[in-house]
Amino acid sequence: MKTVQILVKRNVKLFFKDKGMFFTALVTPAILLVLYATFLGNVYRDSFLSALPEGVTMAEKMIDGFVAGQLISSILSVSCVSVAFCSNLLMVQDKVTGAIKDLTISPVSGSYLAISYYLATLLSTLLICFVATGLCLVYVAFVGWYMSLTDILLLFLDVFLLSMFGTALSSVICYFLSSQGQISAVSAIISAGYGFICGAYMPISQFSGGLQRVVSFLPGTYGTSLIRNHSLTGVFDRMKQKNFPSEVVESFKDTVDCNLYFFDEKVPVKIMYVILVSAVVALVGLYVLMNILRKIPRCANK
Numbered sequence: 647m648k649t650v651q652i653l654v655k656r657n658v659k660l661f662f663k664d665k666g667m668f669f670t671a672l673v674t675p676a677i678l679l680v681l682y683a684t685f686l687g688n689v690y691r692d693s694f695l696s697a698l699p700e701g702v703t704m705a706e707k708m709i710d711g712f713v714a715g716q717l718i719s720s721i722l723s724v725s726c727v728s729v730a731f732c733s734n735l736l737m738v739q740d741k742v743t744g745a746i747k748d749l750t751i752s753p754v755s756g757s758y759l760a761i762s763y764y765l766a767t768l769l770s771t772l773l774i775c776f777v778a779t780g781l782c783l784v785y786v787a788f789v790g791w792y793m794s795l796t797d798i799l800l801l802f803l804d805v806f807l808l809s810m811f812g813t814a815l816s817s818v819i820c821y822f823l824s825s826q827g828q829i830s831a832v833s834a835i836i837s838a839g840y841g842f843i844c845g846a847y848m849p850i851s852q853f854s855g856g857l858q859r860v861v862s863f864l865p866g867t868y869g870t871s872l873i874r875n876h877s878l879t880g881v882f883d884r885m886k887q888k889n890f891p892s893e894v895v896e897s898f899k900d901t902v903d904c905n906l907y908f909f910d911e912k913v914p915v916k917i918m919y920v921i922l923v924s925a926v927v928a929l930v931g932l933y934v935l936m937n938i939l940r941k942i943p944r945c946a947n948k
Contacts, residue, residue: 653762654769661736661770675725675778679785682717686847690716697901699894708884711790715877716902718782720846722805723870725778726771727840730812731833733770734820737763738829760817760937764930768813775809776802792880800876807922808869814929821936844870845903862908865925868918875904875915 690713698704779802786793793801819836823829841847844866850858861867882904885895899905906913913921 650758650762650765653758654766657736657762657766658769661733661766675721675729675774676781678721678725679718679778679781682721683785686720687713687717693901694898697898702890702894704885704888707790708792708881709790711786711792711884712878712881712898714786714789715792715881716874718786719870719874719877720841721782722775722779722801723808723844723866723873724837724841724846726775726805726808726869727812727815727844727866728833728837729774729778730767730771730809730816731820731829731836733767733774734763734813734816735826735829736766737817737820738823738826741824742826757934757938760934764813764817764933767817768810771809771813772806775805779805786877792884793877794880797876797879801873804869804872804876807919807926808866808873810926811865811869811922811929814926814933817933818929818936821933840866843867846870849901849903850906851901851903858907859909862906865922868906868913868921871903871906871913872915872918872922874902878902878904 691709694709694712694716783793783798816836819832820829823832843861843864845861850861850867853861882895882899885898886892896905906918
């Protein structure tokens with residue numbers, strides 16, 4: 647374990663020493679917050695108002711709180727994955743510079759090397775994503791606050807687990823990359839494509855039936871739903887206090903993917919956690935196994 651600790655320290659130091667890698671990862675959530683609040687806020691608001699049953703009214707602050715919760719859940723669900731890819735630049739950079747050769751010819755096992763990269767990337771990702779979560783909570787406080795302490799703690803738990811998933815996914819994919827150009831291209835594709843398929847940009851409930859079934863097999867979908875649930879629980883509780891019909895509340899939950907369905911069967915929140923944790927374990931195991939079985943270092947400079 648001491649070897650892993652030394653390697654993790656080395657990787658974290660190099661990540662923060664490279665200002666380009668660090669600031670690229672750091673500004674991603676901030677940019678998303680500005681863009682989402684500017685361009686998607688009105689879209690979410692119009693969608694919410696159009697879903698209100700005829701004759702049902704809601705306080706402006708509650709509407710703002712609902713929209714804000716949907717916005718931050720979208721931002722955080724995308725950031726946990728996209729930031730992980732930015733943080734994983736170091737693993738690819740070691741291949742470009744040839745540093746991976748020095749590490750692989752040393753008496754360090756492939757499993758230790760893989761775990762050290764994973765943990766270092768996870769630490770960097772968590773630092774940035776937790777800061778982003780704090781910024782999102784400040785935004786919600788100014789717009790419309792309905793969250794309890796339990797909601798906040800569960801939100802941080804969701805961010806932690808989704809960051810673990812994003813780091814594991816990026817580790818598996820980055821294993822096959824050997825240049826900064828490749829990971830930049832992959833990061834751009836993941837940032838755009840992942841936000842769509844996980845329901846961050848557009849609720850899954852608005853997808854076609856066939857596409858909904860496809861994305862119901864993807865672990866990231868359930869990560870987004872967990873964050874969305876805990877971002878909006880307070881708003882839904884307030885609706886119930888205001889005597890909103892339970893059918894209306896459940897309809898809103900369906901609309902924004904707080905309720906997810908696997909072939910018409912509602913997926914409980916506990917099962918969402920099981921799916922996300924299982925995906926993390928499977929991906930990390932696959933990544934470690936790939937490093938153990940690697941015979942020849944993948945390196946751009948030979």
